[in-house]
Amino acid sequence: MKKTQLPKAHPMDSIMSQENNIRPNLTPAWLTPDYVEEKLCLYFKDDSLNLENLDIKPALGNGENYASVMTRINVEYTMKNTNRKESTRFLVKTTFADRDPAAKVLMDYGVYTREMDMYEQILPKLADLVRNELGDSRKLFACTVNVDRKRDSIMFEDLSLDRYRVADRLKKLDLEHTYLVLEKLANFHAAGAALAERQQGIFAKNFDRGFFNQHTRGYEPIMRNLLMALSRSLELEPVLRERYQAKIDRLVDNVMDYGERSTSIVPGDFVTLAHGDLWTTNVMFQYDDEGHPTNAIFIDFQFSAWNSPAIDLHYFFSTALQENIRLKNQPEFIQFYYYRLKDALKAVNYSGQVPSLFAFHQQFRNRAFYAAFASLIFEPSMSYNGKEEASMEQIMSSSEKGMRFKDDLYQSEEIRKKMHFTLPFLDQLGLLDIM
Missing domain, CATH: 3.10.450 (Nuclear Transport Factor 2; Chain: A,)
Structure with missing residues (x-):
């Protein structure tokens, strides 16, 4: 060389x-x-x-x-x-360097081999299905330059060269962006279901380990530490402390059980390939000359899993949407997504049972703890804009520096304000009670 x-x-x-x-x-x-x-x-x-x-x-x-x-x-x-x-x-x-504590956690979830499998074996087939059978010629994912399994790395084309860009993770997505993502997500889910029918067992290996699963609880210390930081932050909000602190403290010990229950596949549910980590920075948009989004593509498939599409919807709604539409427009969003999914499944000749809209709403409701997990544990980290070093290592650490970061997450003015809406919303759905 x-x-x-x-x-x-x-x-x-x-x-x-x-x-x-x-x-x-x-x-x-x-x-x-x-x-x-x-x-x-x-x-x-x-x-x-x-x-x-x-x-x-x-x-x-x-x-x-x-x-x-x-x-x-x-x-x-x-x-x-x-x-x-x-x-x-x-x-x-x-991957993270071997010295980073995050590496061990993530390897237990199989995220690196899974994403390499996605880019080498799965995504090209999904793209063909979407393009040839759903008639959508728009780009679905970034083209791969190289997959290096020895080094657990993937080299991609840089989509910014085609004027794709990530939306502002702090401002989050408005209605126009949200509907476009839901349209593309319905195609993605329909293609995944069709591929599973045509290639039996293609998702049987290593697609059973989302954030919650029956094999590892590596994320448990992360989730517990963040919930405890949330509880500490409620000391600054007397009204919230009185109503919710005991419930958050109880959730610390139950989060993994509730999460695993919310992602257990129930007979009769519609299941497919879920993206698994669908938040603002994992979607890139292309725009027309007037600034309207014309295409959305998904990136980062480390946590893709064979599960209910409802987990993608809950996670997306809880982490990526502007607050005013996140709490008010969910039934409308579900209906929009459902009809796009139903049409796409028909177009790819899916032979499995497609639930009614009413049944899909029930499936969505049965996965609702995913909204509590995403909005209380992950979303504050995703919205962090402070001066402390943001990393999984700091979330896992009980050092002074780690505690300072976690407290800074939840004690920021923005998150404290948001909890006045988020906690009542989740509580009214019974998601903070014993489940």
Whole structure:
């Protein structure tokens, strides 16, 4: 392999600026010029490719991802047949370093092998189904440059080159964006159900481990620690403390049982491939010249699981939607999604039983604890915009630094204000009582 010279001050060797509120650089040491050049030769099917320059930068800011490392690489290269310098960008997604406590938790859930399976084996087939049988030619996911199972990494095309971008995770999604996501989600779920019928057993291995499952409780300390931080924050809100603190304290000991119960497959339910982690930064949008979203694609399939589509809906509603529509528009959103799903299942000749809208509402209600889990435990972390280092390690840690981060999560003015709406909403559904 040819050696490629880089500038001495390479970003890989630097620490990210604290002014930008970015986590310390976790770029893997193996992401070298020779490695990138080799993968690009395979991707472009041209051994004459010569990497002229490589610039490596972190792709995500503080609080934008807790389950992996995302790195953006800018490349300049030449090939014999063009005889000119080309430039483009890619994204590299990989595991946390072995020293990070998050790595052990995530490996127990099989998230890295699952996402590689998704990009190599599942997503191309789903894309064909959506394009050829549902007649939707819009992009469904990012094209893969390389899957490296030895290093638990995936190299993708950088969709920002096609003007895709992630919506603001703090402002969240309005009605127009929400309906577009629900339309694409219905197609995704219908294609997953059809693929499972046509290739029996394709989701039998390693698609049974969402955040709640019967195999591991690796997330339990994370969920307990965050609920305890929520309880501490209620000391600042006397009215909420009186009404809800005891219920939150009881939930600390029951969250895993309730979560596993909410994701247990019940005979007669419609089940399919669920995305599993559908929140704001895992959806990218493309816009027209007037600023209206024209397409939405899903990214980050680490927690995809064979389960009820209701878990995607609860999780999406609880983490990605603006507050004023999250609490008021859910029945309308479910109806919209349901009719799109029903039409898509018909188009792909799905032979299983499709529930009525009434039955699907019941299925959604039976999975409602997923809303409590997502809105009380994950959503505050997703909305974090403070100065503390945001990481799974800090959530798991009982150190002064870790406690300071967790308290900062829930004691922010925004989250305290939000709990005045979220806690009554969940409580009225019985989701904070003994279940």
